[in-house]
Amino acid sequence: MKKEIDIFDKPENIKLLKIVSYVCLAIVVAVDFFIPRDHGHYPWDQIPGFYALFGLIACVLIVVMAKWLGKKWLMKKEDYYD
């Protein structure tokens, strides 16, 4: 078997990736203060960084809602239909 790749298992690489990710997050919010806003349809389009918050809340909302529905109701053992 050929040599395995393990770049994502090295702690120093993981740390670097984390830093790059945070920088990216910061950049996309920062840029929002300087772009033209000609194509907005909604009032909230004028708030810089609105969509960052939107994304974060949407993500949490979906996970919480789905897990709650799953635990309370939808999730069954794998042999449920057998």
Next chain:
Amino acid sequence: MINAIPPGLVFIFGAFLIPLFKGRLRQAYVLLLPVLAAYCMISMPEGSGYIINFLGYELVLSRVDKLSMVFGYVFVIAAFIGFMYAIHLKECDQHVAAALYVGSSMGVTFAGDYITLFIFWEIMALSSTYLIWARKTQASHDAGFRYLLVHIFGGLCLLMGIILHVAKTGSITFTSMELSGLGTYLILIGFILNAAVPPFSAWLSDAYPEATITGAIFMSAFTTKTAVYVLIRGFPGTDILIWMGAIMAFYGVIFAVLANDIRRLLAYHIISQVGYMVAGVGMGTALALNGAASHAFAHILYKGLLFMGAGAVLHMTGKSKLTELGGLYKTMPITLTLYMIGGLSISAFPLFSGFVSKSMIVTAAAEEHLTWIWLILSVSSAGTFLHTGLKLPWFTFFGKDSGVRAEEPPVNMLIAMGIGSFLCILIGVYPDSLYTLLPFDATYAPYTPEHIVWTLQILLFTGLGFFLLLKHLGGEPYISMDTDWFYRKGARVFMWFISNPMAQLSTKVNSIVFDIIPSSLIWAAKNPYAVMKIASDMVLLQFTSQEKRVEIERRIKNEKDMYPGTINIYRPVGLTVLLITLFLMAYLLVYYLNSG
């Protein structure tokens, strides 16, 4: 030159020749089929062609316009990629089924009338069922039957709708229609069942993960997208579809959270993505319809790519559950990279295909001031990245090392994925390559600064949310109930009903019809005269005075004890003749009175 054969028929007739070839020749032949079909398709003249007279109706086998062509193009591309991915198969059965399936899908796309459409619609259902059964496990056998039954139900709804609609309008031409009258509602039900609109969606998430690895690639492309095509053609601007689509988009995302099987997770995202298209059809503006068509085009390519990636993992590891996978990037980096191109495309990252197609529908919603729809579609976009772009690859290729070590898949699989990846990026980088094919007149520019920045904000902060919630997001070894519960559990109730109350009723009916009635008749026939006497006495008993009752009761008992006794009724033949004459005279009288 002679008229080109409709591309659907190229696949369907071509399918029957596949078993004649062997080895390399067969591989070349199945790859040649889509090329040949593409050639025939391009050389078809615009307008209606291949008109066949059938029972006084004119069947139109090839209706060529920009709408049918845009679906035609992507179908031949998907067919080529699908066959490339499946070319290593030793048996030819799946190739034949796939070719029939592709051919019938293209037949639906180019059908100009309801009869042609219905015939191809049914071939689609049958041939795709085979791609599930060909997995040859008990689970696929059962899921295939459920899939077939649901589609037969949908097909019957469609047929009833077509018959009612054609009887009402007198025309079999398939064009856009107003939603009025039972006929059009039934047609719509037939269509949205194939588009997997909840509650008619469970067949998809139930069956696709049980299909063969290569069959699932074809299935992810054709059934739901022909349904999107017929919706664009038949029901543009039908308001109810807007909400159906939005609910669908969100529904798929919610169920994908709970999925543990990677192909089931992707199947739920087909439902979600087709939701955008259905909503676009409902809005009915030129931009929204173009959005539905282009999103269908882009979706076929990236969803095929995602299914190929998941299929490659299943093919090499034999596992498809998130709870059993992890750490595969170490040995399958190419598969991971190609999969991620599909993941970024479906998530609508800038420079990938979803970015230029999905945003048309979301923008159309905003332009129509459908704020709630816009909101639901935007939230679902975050969910799409969360699952197909983050959760699935994280727990399959990274995450906890499962100890599973697998090589890269066969080279034909990688080539097929490479073609898909190339097209996803091509459309993303050069959107005009797709936009020039679009059927309606609307211009759209995806690459504006705010669109890019806001999309990236939503996506990257969804990513942040993912890593914050990471420990809650792993697959769990459960299955989730969907609307298939009604027929999977419902079938049990039905079987109980059949084998208990209905079986008892049947025994009862049996004993009455075959035992009690014949034996009473036999008893009565032994001496009808005595029976009549007993009967008349019994009637008399009901109306008589108290003192006579005892006497009559004794007489009845006596008659019953004697029964049947000796039959000695003497009636001369003359009486019979007299009666016959009387009846004939009565008949003659009636006859003359009536005719006079």
